[in-house]
Amino acid sequence: MAAFEYRQAEEIRDVFARHGIRYLFIGKSGAILLGFPDTTQDADLFAEKSPDNCSALIVALQDLGFSLSDERASEILQGKDFVQLKNGPFDLDLVFAPDGIERFEDAWNRRVEVEHFPVCHPDDIIASKMAANRTKDRESLPRLRAFRDYWKSRH
Protein backbone atom coordinates (compact mmCIF):
# COMPACT_ATOMS: atom_id res chain seq x y z
CA MET A 1 0.00 0.00 0.00
CA ALA A 2 1.23 3.49 -0.82
CA ALA A 3 1.75 6.20 1.76
CA PHE A 4 -1.17 8.29 2.97
CA GLU A 5 -1.67 11.31 0.71
CA TYR A 6 -3.06 14.80 1.04
CA ARG A 7 -5.91 13.97 -1.33
CA GLN A 8 -6.91 11.07 0.95
CA ALA A 9 -6.97 13.42 3.92
CA GLU A 10 -9.23 15.65 1.83
CA GLU A 11 -11.48 12.67 1.11
CA ILE A 12 -11.76 11.92 4.84
CA ARG A 13 -12.54 15.57 5.54
CA ASP A 14 -15.14 15.85 2.80
CA VAL A 15 -16.86 12.49 3.31
CA PHE A 16 -16.92 12.88 7.09
CA ALA A 17 -18.33 16.39 6.72
CA ARG A 18 -21.06 15.06 4.45
CA HIS A 19 -22.03 12.52 7.11
CA GLY A 20 -21.70 14.98 9.98
CA ILE A 21 -19.00 12.96 11.74
CA ARG A 22 -17.49 14.49 14.85
CA TYR A 23 -13.77 13.65 14.79
CA LEU A 24 -10.35 15.19 15.12
CA PHE A 25 -6.99 14.36 13.65
CA ILE A 26 -4.77 13.38 16.56
CA GLY A 27 -1.28 12.01 17.13
CA LYS A 28 1.57 12.75 14.83
CA SER A 29 -0.73 13.00 11.81
CA GLY A 30 -2.57 15.80 13.62
CA ALA A 31 0.70 17.51 14.50
CA ILE A 32 1.79 17.28 10.86
CA LEU A 33 -1.41 19.02 9.77
CA LEU A 34 -0.55 21.79 12.22
CA GLY A 35 2.89 22.13 10.60
CA PHE A 36 5.08 19.74 12.58
CA PRO A 37 7.83 18.55 10.24
CA ASP A 38 8.20 14.85 10.98
CA THR A 39 7.30 11.50 9.50
CA THR A 40 4.54 9.02 10.25
CA GLN A 41 2.71 6.20 8.54
CA ASP A 42 -0.93 6.25 9.50
CA ALA A 43 -3.68 8.77 9.99
CA ASP A 44 -5.03 8.76 13.54
CA LEU A 45 -8.56 10.00 14.11
CA PHE A 46 -10.15 10.71 17.48
CA ALA A 47 -13.88 10.14 16.92
CA GLU A 48 -16.69 10.89 19.31
CA LYS A 49 -17.97 7.68 20.84
CA SER A 50 -21.70 8.15 20.56
CA PRO A 51 -24.20 5.80 18.86
CA ASP A 52 -25.17 8.37 16.23
CA ASN A 53 -21.59 9.30 15.45
CA CYS A 54 -20.46 5.68 15.25
CA SER A 55 -23.37 4.75 12.96
CA ALA A 56 -22.56 7.61 10.62
CA LEU A 57 -18.87 6.76 10.83
CA ILE A 58 -19.48 3.24 9.55
CA VAL A 59 -21.32 4.54 6.50
CA ALA A 60 -18.64 7.17 5.90
CA LEU A 61 -15.86 4.57 6.11
CA GLN A 62 -17.69 2.40 3.59
CA ASP A 63 -18.05 5.43 1.32
CA LEU A 64 -14.29 5.90 1.55
CA GLY A 65 -13.76 2.32 0.41
CA PHE A 66 -13.17 0.47 3.68
CA SER A 67 -14.52 -3.05 3.77
CA LEU A 68 -16.59 -3.48 6.93
CA SER A 69 -18.55 -6.67 7.47
CA ASP A 70 -21.62 -6.54 9.69
CA GLU A 71 -19.55 -8.10 12.46
CA ARG A 72 -16.85 -5.46 12.22
CA ALA A 73 -19.36 -2.65 11.96
CA SER A 74 -21.03 -4.04 15.03
CA GLU A 75 -17.74 -3.89 16.93
CA ILE A 76 -17.43 -0.21 16.13
CA LEU A 77 -21.02 0.36 17.20
CA GLN A 78 -20.44 -1.47 20.47
CA GLY A 79 -18.05 1.27 21.51
CA LYS A 80 -14.52 -0.03 21.20
CA ASP A 81 -11.80 2.32 22.40
CA PHE A 82 -9.45 1.58 19.51
CA VAL A 83 -9.98 0.27 15.98
CA GLN A 84 -7.24 -0.32 13.46
CA LEU A 85 -8.26 -0.46 9.79
CA LYS A 86 -5.90 -1.82 7.19
CA ASN A 87 -8.54 -3.01 4.77
CA GLY A 88 -9.22 0.13 2.81
CA PRO A 89 -7.57 2.62 0.48
CA PHE A 90 -5.22 3.69 3.31
CA ASP A 91 -4.44 2.68 6.87
CA LEU A 92 -6.49 4.35 9.55
CA ASP A 93 -6.44 4.22 13.33
CA LEU A 94 -9.69 5.18 15.02
CA VAL A 95 -9.29 6.20 18.64
CA PHE A 96 -12.41 6.70 20.70
CA ALA A 97 -10.77 7.19 24.10
CA PRO A 98 -7.22 8.45 23.69
CA ASP A 99 -4.98 8.31 26.72
CA GLY A 100 -4.66 11.70 28.40
CA ILE A 101 -7.89 13.27 27.10
CA GLU A 102 -10.90 12.98 29.38
CA ARG A 103 -13.76 13.86 27.06
CA PHE A 104 -14.19 14.31 23.32
CA GLU A 105 -16.15 17.50 23.95
CA ASP A 106 -13.18 19.11 25.69
CA ALA A 107 -10.85 18.32 22.80
CA TRP A 108 -13.50 19.43 20.31
CA ASN A 109 -13.81 22.81 22.02
CA ARG A 110 -10.04 23.27 21.86
CA ARG A 111 -9.69 22.06 18.26
CA VAL A 112 -7.73 23.86 15.56
CA GLU A 113 -8.99 24.09 11.98
CA VAL A 114 -6.36 23.78 9.25
CA GLU A 115 -7.81 24.09 5.74
CA HIS A 116 -11.09 22.85 7.28
CA PHE A 117 -9.35 19.79 8.76
CA PRO A 118 -10.38 19.50 12.42
CA VAL A 119 -7.24 18.88 14.44
CA CYS A 120 -6.60 18.37 18.14
CA HIS A 121 -4.92 21.29 19.85
CA PRO A 122 -1.18 20.65 20.21
CA ASP A 123 -1.61 20.58 24.02
CA ASP A 124 -4.00 17.64 23.60
CA ILE A 125 -1.70 15.84 21.18
CA ILE A 126 1.11 16.20 23.71
CA ALA A 127 -1.15 15.15 26.61
CA SER A 128 -2.14 11.97 24.79
CA LYS A 129 1.44 11.11 23.95
CA MET A 130 2.56 11.78 27.52
CA ALA A 131 -0.16 9.51 28.85
CA ALA A 132 0.52 6.78 26.29
CA ASN A 133 4.19 6.94 27.30
CA ARG A 134 5.43 4.47 24.72
CA THR A 135 9.07 4.46 23.73
CA LYS A 136 8.25 6.19 20.46
CA ASP A 137 6.19 8.82 22.28
CA ARG A 138 8.99 9.59 24.73
CA GLU A 139 11.39 9.97 21.82
CA SER A 140 9.18 12.41 19.94
CA LEU A 141 7.96 14.53 22.87
CA PRO A 142 10.89 17.00 23.25
CA ARG A 143 10.66 18.06 19.61
CA LEU A 144 6.88 18.07 19.71
CA ARG A 145 6.91 20.33 22.78
CA ALA A 146 9.31 22.68 21.01
CA PHE A 147 6.92 22.72 18.05
CA ARG A 148 3.94 23.43 20.34
CA ASP A 149 5.76 26.46 21.78
CA TYR A 150 6.69 27.64 18.29
CA TRP A 151 3.12 27.12 17.06
CA LYS A 152 1.68 29.05 20.02
CA SER A 153 4.03 31.95 19.34
CA ARG A 154 2.45 32.27 15.90
CA HIS A 155 -1.23 31.77 16.79
Place this chain on the structure above:
Amino acid sequence: MDESPRTSEHQQWLEEFEAAARRPLAQRMKYAFIRTYKPVLDDAPFRAFDTMADYRAWCEANLPAWLGYGR
Protein backbone atom coordinates in the same frame (compact mmCIF):
# COMPACT_ATOMS: atom_id res chain seq x y z
CA MET B 1 30.51 31.63 21.40
CA ASP B 2 30.01 28.41 23.27
CA GLU B 3 26.64 26.87 22.50
CA SER B 4 25.47 23.71 24.21
CA PRO B 5 24.33 20.84 21.99
CA ARG B 6 20.84 21.16 23.45
CA THR B 7 20.57 24.81 22.41
CA SER B 8 22.01 24.00 19.01
CA GLU B 9 19.51 21.20 18.51
CA HIS B 10 16.65 23.44 19.59
CA GLN B 11 17.78 26.10 17.13
CA GLN B 12 17.86 23.51 14.37
CA TRP B 13 14.31 22.46 15.23
CA LEU B 14 13.15 26.07 15.04
CA GLU B 15 14.69 26.41 11.61
CA GLU B 16 12.90 23.23 10.54
CA PHE B 17 9.60 24.57 11.90
CA GLU B 18 10.11 27.83 10.01
CA ALA B 19 10.93 25.98 6.80
CA ALA B 20 7.86 23.75 7.19
CA ALA B 21 5.65 26.77 7.79
CA ARG B 22 6.67 28.15 4.40
CA ARG B 23 5.51 25.00 2.59
CA PRO B 24 1.90 24.39 1.55
CA LEU B 25 0.07 21.72 3.51
CA ALA B 26 -0.08 19.30 0.57
CA GLN B 27 3.71 19.44 0.23
CA ARG B 28 4.25 19.02 3.99
CA MET B 29 2.08 15.92 3.92
CA LYS B 30 3.93 14.51 0.93
CA TYR B 31 7.16 14.66 2.93
CA ALA B 32 5.60 13.49 6.18
CA PHE B 33 3.70 10.31 5.35
CA ILE B 34 5.90 7.35 4.57
CA ARG B 35 5.14 3.70 4.12
CA THR B 36 7.23 0.89 5.58
CA TYR B 37 6.13 -2.57 6.59
CA LYS B 38 5.61 -2.99 10.34
CA PRO B 39 5.76 -6.65 11.30
CA VAL B 40 2.72 -8.10 13.09
CA LEU B 41 1.01 -4.72 13.19
CA ASP B 42 0.46 -4.71 9.43
CA ASP B 43 -0.47 -8.38 9.21
CA ALA B 44 -4.19 -8.13 9.98
CA PRO B 45 -6.77 -6.12 8.06
CA PHE B 46 -8.80 -5.19 11.12
CA ARG B 47 -8.33 -5.08 14.87
CA ALA B 48 -10.58 -3.70 17.57
CA PHE B 49 -9.87 -3.35 21.27
CA ASP B 50 -12.38 -2.74 24.04
CA THR B 51 -10.04 -0.42 25.91
CA MET B 52 -6.82 1.45 25.25
CA ALA B 53 -5.30 -0.63 28.06
CA ASP B 54 -6.13 -3.77 26.08
CA TYR B 55 -4.51 -2.28 22.99
CA ARG B 56 -1.38 -1.25 24.88
CA ALA B 57 -1.13 -4.71 26.45
CA TRP B 58 -1.51 -6.34 23.03
CA CYS B 59 1.26 -4.14 21.60
CA GLU B 60 3.56 -5.02 24.51
CA ALA B 61 2.92 -8.73 24.11
CA ASN B 62 2.97 -9.03 20.33
CA LEU B 63 5.02 -6.33 18.65
CA PRO B 64 8.80 -6.31 18.31
CA ALA B 65 10.30 -3.91 20.85
CA TRP B 66 12.16 -1.98 18.17
CA LEU B 67 8.87 -0.68 16.76
CA GLY B 68 8.65 1.48 19.88
CA TYR B 69 5.09 0.63 20.90
CA GLY B 70 6.19 -0.72 24.28
CA ARG B 71 6.51 1.30 27.45
